[in-house]
Amino acid sequence: MITFAPGPSKVYDKLPQYMQEAYQQGILSANHRSAVFMNLYQETETLMKEKLHLPEGYRLLFTSSATESWEIISQSIVQSSSYHIFSGSFGKKWFNYAKHIAPTSFAHIIAAEDTIDIEGLQIGENFDLIAITQNETSNATQVSNASIAAIANKYPEKMIAVDTTSSMAGIELDFKLVDIWYASVQKCFGLPAGLGVLLVSPKAIAKAKDKGETGRYNSLNFMLENAQTYQTHYTPNVFAIYLLKRVLQDMQEIQHVDRITRERMRKLEDAIANTTKFRLLIQNPEARSSTVLAVTGREEFISQIKKNAEKEGMQLGSGYGPLKPSSFRIANFPAITDQEMERLITFLKTY
Incomplete structure (x- = not known):
């Protein structure tokens, strides 16, 4: 997992x-x-x-x-x-x-x-x-x-x-x-x-x-x-x-890590933007995190996609506090490999 x-x-x-x-x-x-x-x-x-x-x-x-x-x-x-x-x-x-x-x-x-x-x-x-x-x-x-x-x-x-x-x-x-x-x-x-x-x-x-x-x-x-x-x-x-x-x-020097982090986040954001069943929780790109992405949608669908992801061997983060039922979060941290992130993006694109 x-x-x-x-x-x-x-x-x-x-x-x-x-x-x-x-x-x-x-x-x-x-x-x-x-x-x-x-x-x-x-x-x-x-x-x-x-x-x-x-x-x-x-x-x-x-x-x-x-x-x-x-x-x-x-x-x-x-x-x-x-x-x-x-x-x-x-x-x-x-x-x-x-x-x-x-x-x-x-x-x-x-x-x-x-x-x-x-x-x-x-x-x-x-x-x-x-x-x-x-x-x-x-x-x-x-x-x-x-x-x-x-x-x-x-x-x-x-x-x-x-x-x-x-x-x-x-x-x-x-x-x-x-x-x-x-x-x-x-x-x-x-x-x-x-x-x-x-x-x-x-x-x-x-x-x-x-x-x-x-x-x-x-x-x-x-x-x-x-x-x-x-x-x-x-x-x-x-x-x-x-x-x-x-x-x-x-690890590489931080400027190189920073570039990779931001490039991967753009790919993640694009994948979410092209789906029909959920959207980015934070619409303002100036306020949106580069290391954690929050995705929102109907409660029943958020619950289902988390279960579907687990069946594929991937655990999505739950929303936090009052946002828990209506959102999930994705870590964009350096320990996650490009191949693992691509696998997640491919999964998200099916929606």
Whole structure:
């Protein structure tokens, strides 16, 4: 069964090889205070810079998941309150979580078909962090690098944090634009769930030190203190970090991955556009994700096509939340091969 679910999604075909290498090299038994682990951490951070074009001075930190970053950001970075811009369920969850720590945080909700009205954006002085859900997995929308750049240019004094859970390692992100980025590995990194990555700039590091929040399990200052010597604040998932390193080693530089991702998405979109029984959930191409495609139609037909796909050895992702009965989602992640995507497209064209 090939899964096209948008996370956890298909892992890279080379994963069994990576896993065997980890066992043979003793990675599974490596102490996280040892030189073996510190070298692994440093190599992984270097590869993030080489393959994803992470700027110099940005630090790679490991978390249990992208969700953990919600707490870290509000707890260790936000000094007053955060301003959340989102259109879907995961952006809303981030906002709701932030309110528990910074109660005066604000939700700026945009329609899924809309892009952010940056000219009309008015963010007061009481908000010291802007939270952007770059790729909203629930409704298959995204915010462009250009929009993020425009917001950063309009509010240079504010910290900006960006959720790229379903896009990091799948499209090229301009990391230098803002100071905090985070993701999980079970999507575009093509790995099993259980590891998150948090990327912070020198400016974000300075902001955390200025706030001075310490003493909690996942206090950012505590994490950064350990990262100085390429260690972690907790006993980490060394195995998952090794797998991340191997994926980064074998992947092309992100500009090449980005081109493939966008070309395949255009083929997928064309296949859906030429069917008679369903349509793209997001009609505005400026708002539509490059890594997750949502398709909508009559509820009884959506249910039937998912069953038909399973008979053909393909699992389509369900819609999310209120969209579940009337939509399905397709992951366009790098671990899915061109041949597998062509097989899905051929199936969709029969409708």
